Amino acid sequence: MMRRTLRQWAVGLLSVLAVCSMAIAQTKPNVVILATGGTIAGAGADATNSATYQAAKVPVDKLIAGIPQLANVANVRGDQVFQIASESFTNAHLLTLGKRVSALLKQNDVDGIVITHGTDTLEETAYFLNLVIHSEKPIVVVGSMRPGTAMSADGMLNLFNAVTVAGSQDARGKGVLVTMNDEINSARDVAKAINIRTEAFKSPWGALGMVVEGKNYWFRLPAKRHTVNSEFDIDKIDSLPLVEIAYAYGNVSETAYRAFANAGAKAIIHAGTGNGSVSAAVVPVLQDLRSKGIQIIRSSRVNAGGFVLRNAEQPDDKYDWIVAHDLNPQKAKILASVALNKTNDSKELQRIFWEY
Numbered sequence: 001m002m003r004r005t006l007r008q009w010a011v012g013l014l015s016v017l018a019v020c021s022m023a024i025a026q027t028k029p030n031v032v033i034l035a036t037g038g039t040i041a042g043a044g045a046d047a048t049n050s051a052t053y054q055a056a057k058v059p060v061d062k063l064i065a066g067i068p069q070l071a072n073v074a075n076v077r078g079d080q081v082f083q084i085a086s087e088s089f090t091n092a093h094l095l096t097l098g099k100r101v102s103a104l105l106k107q108n109d110v111d112g113i114v115i116t117h118g119t120d121t122l123e124e125t126a127y128f129l130n131l132v133i134h135s136e137k138p139i140v141v142v143g144s145m146r147p148g149t150a151m152s153a154d155g156m157l158n159l160f161n162a163v164t165v166a167g168s169q170d171a172r173g174k175g176v177l178v179t180m181n182d183e184i185n186s187a188r189d190v191a192k193a194i195n196i197r198t199e200a201f202k203s204p205w206g207a208l209g210m211v212v213e214g215k216n217y218w219f220r221l222p223a224k225r226h227t228v229n230s231e232f233d234i235d236k237i238d239s240l241p242l243v244e245i246a247y248a249y250g251n252v253s254e255t256a257y258r259a260f261a262n263a264g265a266k267a268i269i270h271a272g273t274g275n276g277s278v279s280a281a282v283v284p285v286l287q288d289l290r291s292k293g294i295q296i297i298r299s300s301r302v303n304a305g306g307f308v309l310r311n312a313e314q315p316d317d318k319y320d321w322i323v324a325h326d327l328n329p330q331k332a333k334i335l336a337s338v339a340l341n342k343t344n345d346s347k348e349l350q351r352i353f354w355e356y
Contacts, residue, residue: 029111029167031074032104033159035060036082036089036097036125038118040155042147050150051196055085055118058148063116066148067160073214074112074167086118086125086143091240091337094128098234105135112138112166116159119143119192119200122178126187127331130176130226131338131356132234138171139227141178141187145198154181154198161211168216174208175226184209186222188356191328193304204305204326225355232338240337241266245329248272248301254285266344267295267336271329276300276308283314290320295340295349299324299332310350322350 035041037056041063044053060078070076081097097115104110117125126141133139142162144155162179165171176187181199189203209218225231244260246268260268268289272278276298278286286296298314298321300306308323310316316323324332332353339352 029074030109031076031112031114031163031166032110033060033064033076033078033114033116033163034097034100034104035063035078035080035116036086036093036118037084038086038116038120038122038143039147040116040118040142040144040159041083042149044147044149047149047151050146050152053147053149055147056083059083060116063148063155063159067156069160070163073160073164076163084118086121089118089121089125094125095234095237095240097125098129098132098237101129101139102133102135102234105133105137105139110137112140112168112171114159114162114166115139115141117141117143119145119195121330123187123191123201124330124334126176126178126190128334128338130187131230131335132232132237133176133227134230134233134235136173136228138166138168138174139176140166140171141176142180144180145196145200152198157182160214164214165211165216170216170218173228175222177208179211182210182212183207184211184216184218188222188224188226188331191304191331202304230356232342237338237341239341241340243267243269243333243336243340245269245271245333247329248277248279248282252279252282254282257282257285257289261289261292261294265294266340267297269297269299269324269329269332269336271299271301272308272313273301275313276306276323277313286321287319293344295336295344295346296321297324297332297336297349297353298322299327299329301329320346322346322353325353327353 041058042053042055043057140162146153178185178190193202244265246256307326310323
């Protein structure tokens with residue numbers, strides 16, 4: 001009789017523990033990690049190899065298993081969408097990833113998304129998602145500057161911080177975020193500024209906030225349109241038109257511009273010097289291409305905070321050109337590709353560049 005009582009007591013205790021465990025799990029946010037490869041999934045031959053390694057080697061399940069503390073802050077599951085170095089990202093990859101993110105965020109059992117990504121084009125993918133995903137739920141894009149096999153590898157903490165931000169109520173409605181080196185940056189502003197240091201990603205206008213020991217501290221909010229306030233919707237976009245970037249420099253020729261036009265570019269981003277300046281030798285070819293229906297968009301090659309003023313340096317109204325505002329050339333390319341799905345009117349495109 002006593003044995004039966006003890007057995008019943010043990011069974012009852014296990015049932016209570018199971019219920020408590022389920023209750024605790026239900027109070028934690030549900031975060032999905034979509035893995036695409038990159039350095040954060042890389043491996044080097046030796047612990048001293050922080051810059052020489054193979055990207056996109058470690059699967060997402062192993063990344064998650066390597067940070068058991070994730071279970072303390074969220075219910076995490078992973079999905080290996082791609083396993084590539086980010087310099088190989090194409091428009092097709094952007095569309096596939098965007099549609100996957102959109103579908104997941106429509107699910108009631110998903111509270112936030114983390115995307116692991118190579119740093120070379122991380123800012124482009126993050127900005128694309130910022131333009132086309134209609135959800136207030138946090139979306140955090142994260143990478144690392146050193147592979148996990150290196151001394152002082154940064155990927156582990158970057159990923160932990162990304163998961164805590166993606167599961168946070170206070171990160172909702174702030175657009176797509178990039179969380180690296182303890183900073184929280186807006187996908188719209190942030191860019192890779194150096195390629196061998198952990199503080200590689202910076203915004204010319206400053207970070208939105210910081211993550212310290214799993215807690216978010218916010219300092220400012222995004223001013224431009226994004227996500228739920230965007231007029232663009234990934235669920236209605238099935239292709240992206242060809243947009244190319246032509247880099248300006250001393251003694252620049254018209255060769256690249258003509259080649260891009262002949263290849264079928266619908267718009268050309270002029271990565272100009274300073275205030276998006278255009279060499280006198282190139283002005284005629286840009287005028288000619290615009291007369292043939294190709295959109296000309298002046299951006300700046302200045303590394304941090306290139307700001308292009310309309311009708312400064314060039315008479316944009318007269319030539320019917322567009323200025324990229326403060327977007328760097330690669331982000332101007334992303335916005336042009338998305339916007340051209342909606343309009344080819346230069347005045348409407350200029351409005352879009354001001355607002356996004």
